[in-house]
Amino acid sequence: MQKIISLAKRRGFIFPSSEIYGGFSSCYDFGPLGIELVENIKRSWWNRFVRSRPDMVGISTTIIMSPKVWQASGHVSGFSDPLIECKECHARHRGDNLLSESQWKKLEKKLEKAKDKEKLIALSLPSCPDCKKKNYTLPRNFNLMFKTFVGPVEDETSTAYLRPETAQGMFVNFNNIISSSRKTLPFGIAQIGKAFRNEITPKNYIFRTREFEQMEIEYFIPEPKNEKEWQKTFDYWRKEMWQWIDFLGIKRKNVKENDIPKEELAHYSKRTIDFEYKFPFGTKELYGLAYRTDFDLKNHEKMSKENMKYRDPKTGKEYWPHVIEPTFGVERTVLALLVDAFDEEKMEDGTTRTVLRFSPAIAPIKVAILPLLQNKPEIVKKAKEIEKAILPFFSCDYDQSGSIGKRYRRQDEAGTPICLTVDFETLKDNTVTLRDRDTMHQRRVDIGSLKEEITKIINKD
């Protein structure tokens, strides 16, 4: 993991936020290569799941919404983690992280009835992971929503929240979408956007951060008559999610489904599958797929008094559609991609080359343009000409500093699938070498057919 963090900083994928001020609260920024990777992920997702599908529409809702939305969704009262503080070293822990989730749930139930709660805590919990002593406060529910104040007065009436998920923005706009887009069931609403959770213990690099981005779909289906009817759509999206994982080039063997047991399901869900990735720090949730029933629309109707039902255009019947929800985290996708693509290859000469084996479709730079020598004006001129010609079509990096071997290694670390070298032969016969990142094989290609050749390589996977 340390190798990946260091590579990600060195090559400009991920920087610690506000680093010159000592960093801040496990926030991270995407650097030049990081943001291109993110852009490729988000654009591919949007094209795949929204633009190229007649049964999907997009939306983009605000981060600060009416606090009534979060009262209705249950987040104001219930979106909290059990916070326990060590009285010795003042470290803060999530109770459900000190034990397993099911053990914690049992303990919570016992605590409700217990007379000597302090004693029960002392008996049930392991020592503080930080100071190894055992002297805890009682757990208290800590709400994970970031609070802010809208307008010049800071009090309860002006309190608002940063959204902890993008989903509610889609539910509250259900009527607006229906009336403006004229969609009929089944159809989905998709959104990409930031969400915020005031985590007690953010950790594992960009895996759990307080500010993160979601790509989310709420797929609305007719009221199912039986289990099979919603399961069909659930399984359809399950397959779609696996295909997306394939598209990204993440190896299937590193991802596994975790069908959440009934007793651990969220209150709104009848079934949830977590897609878990084998991260170096453990097998953890990458994506999620949930059947949310008609919980959200029904609840918003109850709280807002607006009719949130769908009217079947053929039968005239009114009902709350049911919802299948595939969710994808942007930062977790980036992290899984970095981990999955990272490779250290032993070379014949005994050295090691570090290479990110990104699928060409999502690689931040497609082509590196390398003039063999930076002090030969004809070669530099030719290289610049080629850059200018292909830059409108492929994201490029022009690099002329250091030996050609060093530059290849730099591009390997950036995951660039193609290195294009301009050398003395180029000036004679108008060809360049194209070097393949994975095989390191080089071949000469005529400049006239560059666009075609590069397109072929990029689209091969």
Next chain:
Amino acid sequence: MQKIISLAKRRGFIFPSSEIYGGFSSCYDFGPLGIELVENIKRSWWNRFVRSRPDMVGISTTIIMSPKVWQASGHVSGFSDPLIECKECHARHRGDNLLSESQWKKLEKKLEKAKDKEKLIALSLPSCPDCKKKNYTLPRNFNLMFKTFVGPVEDETSTAYLRPETAQGMFVNFNNIISSSRKTLPFGIAQIGKAFRNEITPKNYIFRTREFEQMEIEYFIPEPKNEKEWQKTFDYWRKEMWQWIDFLGIKRKNVKENDIPKEELAHYSKRTIDFEYKFPFGTKELYGLAYRTDFDLKNHEKMSKENMKYRDPKTGKEYWPHVIEPTFGVERTVLALLVDAFDEEKMEDGTTRTVLRFSPAIAPIKVAILPLLQNKPEIVKKAKEIEKAILPFFSCDYDQSGSIGKRYRRQDEAGTPICLTVDFETLKDNTVTLRDRDTMHQRRVDIGSLKEEITKIINKD
């Protein structure tokens, strides 16, 4: 203006946020057409100013940064508006909105020395625009940054802010960018992202909202030896901004430059030009171009004690680069586009058709696919086939409900450049009609050449 707001809601461009809960604090959501328009704007901007330029890199920094960043930038102490309350009706006003900006500045200076400040305020200000009485509080500086608390304790040590601009994220990452991307001067860093300002009086629909998105460039140049040196780059970006306005299809006659007088410049700027658009509610800032000198890097060096200088690779000289900053607001671009494209055309039959004359390159839907009759299975089947064939290349809308005339009008209101109709002739000779949004001229085109014909129309402007 009311017509545009109503059209934007009806067609799914812009919805009031949290509308089922009575809306919230002049926040707005982008609906299905709105988000496609926004996507087209942001992607075009990114491709134009980042991906296709060797002298630019992108970045994406967090919304919640270290509070030290905002202390260093001067936002904690100085990013405020003068808040004045009417004691009669409790309306809140910005002092500098009750007067002209220069009048207000003069009044502020007088207030510093005045003995009877209440009297001076009463003499200098007009009556309350809301209740027409004149009984004001004294002005107080109200900081526009949204505050929040990071971690479980709510106090000063945990206070953080939602960024009021994206610019600082680029400055604090200057060293990381230089060392990872190996760029040499001149070069720029670009970012697209949300920013937040707790405006006293948000207004004019999506023109001034508390949550908004910026597309911003910090372009770093060598320390200029004289005025001419920075003015050259300033003028270069000025032209680039006009060309961007042309690309969007916004009419030049509706935009004018406002070269801000020296006495009104922000403290960090030596020159600023506002690009102002003739909105229905007045001529107001659309974009901005500022010469920020070396203010930001110098200041961050002073506050962080990190070396923020650039080392010239040839001469070895170290200095703070100077900065030219072109800024583009996403919501203001959308609003200017809606206003600029909106047209009501008198028809021969006396009716009026409402049409959004978007440039095809940024129109949310490129092609509407309309089966002439929805109860003829052969026609519907053919239309669906065509949709499937062209959807991977162009964003489409399939619409089969209502008369063909009504459907044309709906697409005119959405700004769709091409309506493609499948009729009885299609079944005979494999042709469809393409209707041009602006001329309403129709012509028959062979299905085999559809992709080519549509590409030609989309790229024509």
